[in-house]
Each structure stands twice: as C-alpha cells, then as structure tokens.
Amino acid sequence: MIARTAGILCAALVFLCASDLQAQDADKTELLALKGKCVTCHKDQTPGIYQQWRGGMHAAHDVSCYDCHRAGKEDPDAFMHEGLLIATLVTPKDCGECHKKEAEEFQKSHHAKAGQILGSSDNYLAGAVAGHPAVVTGCESCHGGTVRIDPAAPNKLDKGSYPNSGIGRINPDGTWGSCNACHIRHIFTKEQARRPEHCGKCHLGPDHPQKEIYEESKHGISFHANSAKLKLDKDSWIVGIDYSLSPTCATCHLSATPKQGVTHDAGLRISWTLRPAVSKGQMDAKTKRDNMQDVCRNCHGPRHVEGFYRSFDGLVNLYNDKFGKPSAAIMKILQKNGSLKDPDGKAAKASFGSKVEWAYYELWHHEGRRARHGASMMGPDYAWWHGMYEVAQHFYFKFIPEVRELGDAEANAYIDKLLQEPFHKWLSEDKASTAEKLRSGKMAEMYSGLYDPPWISAPYEEPAK
Ligand code: HEC
Ligand code: HEC
Numbered sequence: 001m002i003a004r005t006a007g008i009l010c011a012a013l014v015f016l017c018a019s020d021l022q023a024q025d026a027d028k029t030e031l032l033a034l035k036g037k038c039v040t041c042h043k044d045q046t047p048g049i050y051q052q053w054r055g056g057m058h059a060a061h062d063v064s065c066y067d068c069h070r071a072g073k074e075d076p077d078a079f080m081h082e083g084l085l086i087a088t089l090v091t092p093k094d095c096g097e098c099h100k101k102e103a104e105e106f107q108k109s110h111h112a113k114a115g116q117i118l119g120s121s122d123n124y125l126a127g128a129v130a131g132h133p134a135v136v137t138g139c140e141s142c143h144g145g146t147v148r149i150d151p152a153a154p155n156k157l158d159k160g161s162y163p164n165s166g167i168g169r170i171n172p173d174g175t176w177g178s179c180n181a182c183h184i185r186h187i188f189t190k191e192q193a194r195r196p197e198h199c200g201k202c203h204l205g206p207d208h209p210q211k212e213i214y215e216e217s218k219h220g221i222s223f224h225a226n227s228a229k230l231k232l233d234k235d236s237w238i239v240g241i242d243y244s245l246s247p248t249c250a251t252c253h254l255s256a257t258p259k260q261g262v263t264h265d266a267g268l269r270i271s272w273t274l275r276p277a278v279s280k281g282q283m284d285a286k287t288k289r290d291n292m293q294d295v296c297r298n299c300h301g302p303r304h305v306e307g308f309y310r311s312f313d314g315l316v317n318l319y320n321d322k323f324g325k326p327s328a329a330i331m332k333i334l335q336k337n338g339s340l341k342d343p344d345g346k347a348a349k350a351s352f353g354s355k356v357e358w359a360y361y362e363l364w365h366h367e368g369r370r371a372r373h374g375a376s377m378m379g380p381d382y383a384w385w386h387g388m389y390e391v392a393q394h395f396y397f398k399f400i401p402e403v404r405e406l407g408d409a410e411a412n413a414y415i416d417k418l419l420q421e422p423f424h425k426w427l428s429e430d431k432a433s434t435a436e437k438l439r440s441g442k443m444a445e446m447y448s449g450l451y452d453p454p455w456i457s458a459p460y461e462e463p464a465k
C-alpha cells in the first residue's frame, strides 16, 4: 500500500523521484540476488534443510529462507550473514508477519505461557532435588526455556539455552512460544500437526498420559485402523465433511467443525482444570464445554455426548471430594503446625524434605491426574488401574499412615473424623455389610450426588486483585 502510494506520487513528479526509484530498483535487485544465494549456497551446505523447504508450501509460494530468517537491527539475536542481517530463531512474531490470526490466538493460549514455570513445585524438584541439566533436557524441552545470547559470541545463541523448541519458549524478541513445536521445520505442513504423535512429544508419561490414553481409547484404535482414509493432507479438514472415521487430538482441541473455525488456542474447548491438586471449572466453562460438544456431535448423538460428560464429571468430583480436598487439607494442617519431618526425624526445613510431601505430590500430580485425564478422554485403564486404583491405595495405605507417623494431634483428629464419613466408612465396617450395600445398589446411591448438577463443584473464581 505504502509502495503503491509512493509510486503514484512519483509518476506525477517524474523528475524529482527518478533517481530515488533507480536506487530502490538497484536495492531490490541486489536483495533478490542475495536472497537467491541463501538457497543456492545452502543447497550444498545443508542439503537436508533445502530439500525439506523445497517439498513444502512455503517454497511453492515463493516464501524463501530470508523471508523467515530476516532480522531487524533491534533484534538482540540479529547477525550479518553473507551480506544480510538474519537471525537463526524464527519466532511467533516472525511467522505472524504472514500468519497474524494464528500468531495472535497462540499468544493468548496456555501453550504460549508454558515457559513460565519457575515458581512451580515441579521446577523446584528438577532444579534443586535433581539438578540443572535435568531442567534443560527435561522441563525446558517441553515447556520452553529462555533463549539467551552467547556472552562470548555477540548475537549468537547461547549453546546452554539452544536448541530448544519448547512450546512456551521465551524468545529474545520478547515473544513466547515456538511454532515449530507443532509444525516440523522446514516443511511446515498442517498434516503433521494433525497427527496425534505430534502432541505426544509432550503429552505423555506419568503425570499427563494423554497420548497413551488416546492410544487405548476407541478413538485412537480407530485412528490406527483408518488413518489412511482420514485425508490428513487435505487443505480443508472439517470433521463430518472431509473426514469422519476417527478424531485425532487436533480434531477435538484445535481443528474446524462445520460451526467452528480452526483455533490456535487449545484451551477454548476445555471446561475443567484437570491439572491442579483439586480440579476447578475454567473461566467461561459452559461456552468451552459447548465448543467441545459441538465437535463430538458430528460423530455421536446428543445423549451419547451428555452421557459421557456425566460420567466424566462424576469421576472428577469423586477424586476432588473423596481424596483431593481431604489430602490438601491435611497437608495444610501439617505445614501450619510445622510437623513435617526430614529422614532423620528432625523438623523438615526444605520443601520436599519429608516423605509425606512426596506421597502427597504423587497422589495429585501423578495418579490423581491420570485418573482425571483417563476419564476425560475415554481411557478406562487410566481412569482405573493407573488412576483411581492407585489414588485409593496410596491415600489409605501410604499417605495416611505416613501422616499418622508424624504424631500431629490436629491432623490425627481430622483423619479420625474423615474416616467415619460415608465415603470412607468402608474401612471400619465389616466386609459382609459392605458387600450387601454393593449388591443392593446402596453403595452406588451414596455416590449419586457426584454426577448431577452442579457439574463443576467449585466454579472458577477470579483471583483477588
Ligand atoms: C556462501 C554460502 C552461504 C550463503 C550465501 C548463506 N549461508 Fe547461511 N550458512 C552457511 C554456512 C556454511 C553456515 C554454517 C556456519 C555458520 O554458522 O556460519 C550457515 C548458517 C546459517 C544459519 C544457522 C546459523 C546458526 O546459528 O547456526 C542460518 C539460519 C542461515 N545460514 C541462513 C541463511 C540465510 C537466510 C541466507 C540468505 C540471507 C544464508 N544463510 C546465506 C552458508 C551460507
Ligand atoms: C517458514 C519459515 C522458514 C523458512 C522459509 C526457512 N526457515 Fe530456516 N528455520 C525456521 C525455523 C522456525 C527454524 C527453527 C528456529 C527456531 O527454533 O526458532 C529454522 C532454523 C534454521 C536453521 C538452524 C537450525 C538447524 O537445524 O540447524 C538453519 C540453518 C536454517 N533454518 C536455514 C534455512 C534455509 C537455508 C532456508 C531456505 C532454504 C530456510 N531456513 C527457510 C523457519 C524457516
């Protein structure tokens, strides 16, 4: 636009502008030549990168090396390279020059903020209890770390902080994230990002086994049975129109439906927070749930979908009310009274310096999450054997006995009272009467309050300002 206006003005004032235009043309020719050299030289120097780029949509649309690697003088990581100022990093800001919508949605998401983990108990564990290399090769490879400039080689990236393509990487230009966390360079297709393996780099393991859960769900099974028929490489990929045999992670969380466009904010369809010690509802939970149910309804009837959500809510409320809230309350008492003890039996000074803290941490962060995640994505083995089975076993036969050992009177009184409540009473009742309650359906009835509204027991509260 600016160039066009200048052109019109120049046409009117031919004499004044002629020399400027020639200079511009000369710059343009020189720039084109230099840009062309990136490709010709790297074709030999890094043939793999050249081939990847050549096979993708960017080369097909004349988007070449310099269009992405171009840098401004103000960029802390800019350096002169074969006549042009470039940077190795290509951040969401750079991609956003051409993909504004995607970059803006992504910046608003939890994914972009995933590098802000310094204050977490997980970070304390990796940095202090394990040690720094574990943070770099572990946490930061998924969450993203801060990419620094090498103090010994101005404008080059510090080898201790790069390579890194964590999803919430903190870039020298102030932006968060890396688009190639999901779009493998240098081919950058939509197809690969639609495949579940992609999300599985990060969404797996003992504390968030979404990939394993998906694999064991009917959805994952159906994906493997039918992936060749899912038209994953099609430009348009709308569930129910372009494909219907099975959903992938992207289908449910990011991709289009006949009513919703593609989003780059994976939080827009999530109504619960399944990560914390006690689950809560998300902000605007109802809208977010409607968004997800819209996805399901392309392949399932409304009663099927409602039935699924009823069982899912039931399990989250069960975890919360029976195990999550009481164990959190017990930890609070122990901390308030200074009752935590280190392995020598002295008052524990450090966080994670006592056995009980480890039992508690695994209860919510590992098995407690696995149970909720299993229920949220149709993975029965995770909802039960890797989930609630271990929650129950560890709560009654690890966490509580370890708390008892500390001899805190207030915590013991809390536990005594808790174990007399209906959910926990089975422990002190004889097995015949429990068996009878199971047979007659009375046991199930006791839990029925967990299924019905309010479906989110603790709605989201705005943090106090
Ligand atoms: C004459 C050959 C040549 C030309 C022309 C050339 N490069 Fe390179 N480039 C190299 C070589 C060799 C390396 C590896 C050594 C180095 O880092 O200097 C490299 C490294 C790079 C790196 C990685 C730097 C790092 O931090 O590891 C990027 C990105 C890059 N080039 C992009 C470009 C772009 C964009 C252009 C066009 C403006 C370009 N190259 C032009 C040869 C070339
Ligand atoms: C669509 C944008 C885009 C285009 C086009 C592009 N790159 Fe890249 N390039 C990236 C991204 C993204 C990275 C990863 C850097 C990061 O982590 O931010 C990267 C990294 C690199 C690296 C360093 C990483 C490594 O594996 O060594 C080199 C070298 C490089 N590009 C060269 C090139 C060359 C040569 C071309 C042209 C043939 C090219 N790039 C075209 C986006 C692009």
Ligand code: HEC
Binding pocket: 117, 120, 121, 122, 123, 124, 125, 126, 127, 135, 138, 139, 140, 141, 142, 143, 201, 202, 203, 204, 205, 207, 208, 274, 275, 276
């Ligand atoms: C394999 C990849 C991976 C590794 C390694 C990893 N995380 Fe995570 N982390 C994730 C994913 C994925 C989530 C989101 C899980 C979910 O939503 O269920 C997450 C969630 C979190 C959360 C909760 C964020 C929130 O908003 O509630 C924190 C805090 C966290 N991780 C910190 C760490 C720290 C610190 C480390 C290293 C000790 C680490 N993580 C290692 C992938 C990883």
Ligand code: HEC
Binding pocket: 092, 095, 096, 099, 102, 103, 104, 106, 111, 167, 178, 179, 180, 181, 182, 183, 190, 193, 194, 235, 237, 250, 254, 255, 256, 262, 264, 266
């Ligand atoms: C969490 C994984 C993920 C991340 C991170 C991600 N994308 Fe995507 N992106 C996808 C998926 C999945 C699709 C394909 C959606 C569909 O069409 O089904 C996609 C599609 C796209 C498309 C094609 C859009 C269209 O309508 O055809 C562009 C462009 C794009 N992404 C750019 C970006 C940019 C820029 C970033 C960084 C700001 C980024 N992506 C980060 C997963 C991701």
Ligand code: HEC
Binding pocket: 057, 058, 061, 063, 067, 068, 090, 091, 094, 095, 096, 097, 098, 099, 179, 180, 183, 188, 189, 190, 191, 235
């Ligand atoms: C100079 C402009 C420009 C830049 C910078 C750029 N792209 Fe693109 N991108 C395009 C064009 C043009 C297309 C092809 C037309 C379309 O799909 O919009 C495209 C297509 C895509 C697609 C869809 C590919 C497919 O399979 O259909 C993805 C994904 C994508 N870009 C990601 C990125 C990412 C990630 C970055 C940064 C690392 C980036 N782009 C940087 C211009 C750009």
Ligand code: HEC
Binding pocket: 109, 110, 111, 113, 114, 115, 141, 142, 143, 165, 166, 167, 181, 182, 193, 198, 199, 200, 201, 202, 203, 249, 250, 253, 254, 266, 267, 268, 270
């Ligand atoms: C490079 C690692 C990585 C990849 C790849 C990745 N994620 Fe994530 N994801 C994370 C981390 C880390 C979090 C937790 C962020 C936080 O809350 O701090 C997360 C959070 C989420 C959330 C919760 C969002 C919210 O707002 O609560 C969803 C849903 C999600 N990811 C889906 C996906 C899907 C679908 C894909 C693949 C298309 C994917 N992710 C790829 C690391 C990743």
Ligand code: HEC
Binding pocket: 196, 199, 200, 203, 210, 211, 212, 214, 219, 247, 248, 249, 250, 252, 253, 269, 270, 271, 272, 273, 274, 275, 289, 292, 373, 376, 377
């Ligand atoms: C059939 C649809 C579907 C598929 C396929 C699917 N998910 Fe989900 N996912 C859900 C639902 C439903 C929830 C819970 C939504 C809510 O809280 O309301 C969820 C929740 C999540 C969360 C949030 C967990 C938290 O801690 O709050 C993450 C992360 C996630 N999924 C990642 C993935 C990944 C990665 C894959 C693929 C390996 C995947 N999902 C496949 C439907 C799906």
Ligand code: HEC
Binding pocket: 218, 219, 222, 239, 240, 243, 244, 245, 246, 247, 251, 252, 292, 293, 295, 296, 297, 298, 299, 300, 305, 308, 309, 378
């Ligand atoms: C692209 C189509 C598609 C989408 C979208 C989809 N599903 Fe499915 N779903 C299937 C298929 C196919 C099966 C396997 C049916 C069978 O077992 O015969 C299935 C199975 C299920 C099952 C197991 C049913 C049973 O009989 O055991 C549940 C529960 C389920 N889906 C819930 C959901 C929910 C909830 C959503 C949305 C969050 C969803 N699905 C989204 C295709 C889909």
